[in-house]
Amino acid sequence: MELDETDLSIVRALQGDGRLTYETLAQQVGLSRPAARTRVHRLQESGAVRVAAIVHPAVRGLSASAHLAIDTHGPAAPVAREIAALPQAPFVTLTSGRRAIMTELRTAGFEELERAIEHIRALPAVRTVDPLVATRHVKDPYLLTGEPTVTVQDALDERILAELEEDGRLPFAELAVRVGLSAGATRARTLRLLDGGVAKVVALVRPDVLGMGYLCGFSLRVAGPAATVAEEVARHDRVSFLSTCLGRAELVGTVTAESFEAVRATLEEIRALPAVREVESWLHLELVKERYDTGPHPA
Structure with a gap:
């Protein structure tokens, strides 16, 4: 779907507040109210944009999370789709690099996290599961800041x-x-x-819709406190997600950019930080699942 500048302005406005009234939205982008309504409906029906409430993880009791790098025996796509069926996996991609699949898990505590990882390890076509257990989400477009x-x-x-x-x-x-x-x-x-702060309504947008269709994951080994380096890395505009973690690296994140050159430039800027000792990166080739409203719903 081709988006013009008015469409892009609408998308960006809904990313900030998904429940903006059509009247307010129309004033912001310079349209009539009916025209704004028509464009929003067209964006949603095309699948380019989905407006949904993201509930704070604490409300759902989702206190543990991890990023898994997964390798497979044979084709990775069927395994990725099997993992995507798990409610604990809000994010699943097929990737380049050492591992074929990257997934994020969010669970109600570390015991459930361990069970989810072991379930994935036991899938017949899974060869290797390499987890990074998150300790703090430093930057996350879908995570509300602060406690409710x-x-x-x-x-x-x-x-x-x-x-x-x-x-x-x-x-x-x-x-x-x-x-x-x-x-x-x-x-x-x-x-x-x-x-x-219990929930936030946002527009979930495919990055390519905004001309930011190049997604690159990275992990960092650092010298000294990870929190200090994390604050520096998070200041980069193209770093859309960043978490401190335990495992083979101290930080894991995502670069969302408009070109391979922009990805390369951002990674070079990160490599130039004095405390960064090692950078591993991979390209997200296919977004299999991105849905952050699949956690448990308490009675």
């Missing part, structure tokens, strides 16, 4: 979150019908959850 200031009170709050995870732009009136409350009560509950 309010709690999920009851099953009605959960139903609201579940509906918004499927469609983050549901109008309050329709959301009210689905959860069985008045429109006013639904609006009050929803705003409480969003303003309190």
Whole structure:
């Protein structure tokens, strides 16, 4: 799908706040309200953009996470799709480099994380699983910063979150019908959850839609405290994700860029940091799964 500058402006606005009203969105991009509504619907129906609520991991009890580099006996694509079926795996890609598959796991504690890793190890076509256990998410476009200031009170709050995870732009009136409350009560509950940091509604966008279709993963071995180096690396605009970790490296991250040259330049800037001892990188060749609303839903 070809996007013009107005489409791109709409996408960027929805990345900041997926529930912007059509009126506000129209004012920001210089369209009429009906025209803004039509363009948003077209973007969603094309599959280029999906607007959804991302619930804070703490609310779902997702306190442990890891990045797995996986090699296979034979073709990797069927294995990647088998891993993508796991609810603990929000992110799965086919990659270049030493390993054929990279996946992220998010689980309710380290015991579940260990079970998920062992499940993947036991898949018949899996040859090697090399995990990096995350200790702190330094930069993450889909992770809310800070802890929630309010709690999920009851099953009605959960139903609201579940509906918004499927469609983050549901109008309050329709959301009210689905959860069985008045429109006013639904609006009050929803705003409480969003303003309190329980969830954030964002536009999930394929990087190529924004002209940033080159994704490169990297891991870093560093000298000295990892946190200090992490802050320097996270300041790079093209570094879209970064986590400190335990395992073969101290940092793992992603470069999202507009060209191979931009990827190369960003990696060179990272290599130039005095505390960086070793850089390993790989290209994400196919995004098999990226969905951060698949965690457990408490009763």
